[in-house]
Amino acid sequence: MLAHRLILGLLAVVVVSTLTADTFAQTITAGADVSNGQPQPGDQVDVDVLVDLSDVSDKLGAYAAKLVWDANVLRFMEAEDGETSAFAGPQTNASTGQLLFSNFSTVGDGGLLSLIKVKFEVIGKAGEHTALTLSFTALDASGTFKNLLPQLQVRPAPAVTVATSGPVPPVENGDGLIPRPGDATWSMDLNTAAGDQQVREKNLAAGQKFIIELINNQSISPALGGSFTLSYDTTKVEPDISTISGIAAQLGAATLSDGTVSFTLASLSGVAVDKGYVGQIEFKTLDGFQGETEIVLTKAEIGDASTFGNVATTPNSSVVIRSDSASRPTPDFDGDGSVGFRDFILFAQFYGKDPSTFGVERDLSDHSIFEGKTFP
Ligand SMILES: [Ca+2]
Secondary structure (H helix, E strand, C coil): CHHHHHHHHHHHHHHHHHHHHHHCCCCEEEEEEECCCCCCCCCEEEEEEEEECCCCCCCEEEEEEEEECCCCCEEEEEEEECCCHHHCCCEEEEECCEEEEEEEEEEEECCEEEEEEEEEEECCCCCCEECCEEEEEEEEECCCCCECHHHEEECCCCCEECCCCCCCCCCEECCEECCCCCCCCEEEECCCCCCCCCCCEEEECCCCEEEEEEEECCCCCCEEEEEEEEECCCCCEEEEEEEEEECCEECCCCEEECCEEEEEEEEEEEECCCCCEEEEEEEEECCCCCCEEEEEEEEEEEEECCCCCEEEECCCEEEEEEEHHHCCCCCCCCCCCCCCHHHHHHHHHHCCCCHHHCCHHHCCCCCCCCCHHHCC
């Protein structure tokens, strides 16, 4: 009887210790970071395979993995080394719709590892999509050869959906350009208070600076940063790439080419995204700026720090900048965005006076004298 109780007791100890070990086993995560989830036909899509050992003391010594996709949508171009020198020169074997890759390292490496970068060409038609499925058949610790697969969680990669087209043509009403809402994943805001005050239009003189805030509407926080491409008319405005800033530091240099500016903000650890604000860039109207112009956010990405997913969209949302001379007179004298009693007081203050004494912007009728009937 005593022996029986002893065995039961021992069993209980074994069960408890096993549970404890399982419950507190630290997790290793892996995922495929997709450079553009909504590419257009002919575009290149880069997939970065990441393994994160930040929560474990083990270093990675060896792995074998597989990436699977729809060969009707993506064509494998080449695989390049990731950013982890310990795992440079992986063994690869590409066949239709799948890539096997493996490597080992005598020194091993820990933390967040980029194992391999896979380049694809988009051969699918608009609207077609493919999942990217990552799996591991081996994951061993350096030195100890401990099997790390039981601790591995592979995050699902975002699907790649072939987008329909590039930026749609400008939207105009009878009076001229109007800002486009786009697909609503991102907005651009011209009000410099952090977050989206939904200011999409501005009247500016030639040579004037303005800030465009990039606002994410997808509730992704914390984020690893963002990546943006804006298109603009080089004869009307120019970006100042030295002004780029945001929740994360700029990664590499911004690129300027043929009326587009592209830049990336990145951080190794996730940063809270407050009020959707991810970053900003300053533009300037050129000397002699006349008429109106549109700046379009054609591509945007945000790195989800919780899943390592790269959420890429083609927002095609825009802001419209008009030259002062193209602006229509507005009774919003105090510039708060609405016409109110304060505006009437400002109007009354200058009623009947020569506009040269207060500035022509308060002369709604564009006459040389203020007239009561010009206030709505
Ligand atoms: Ca704002």
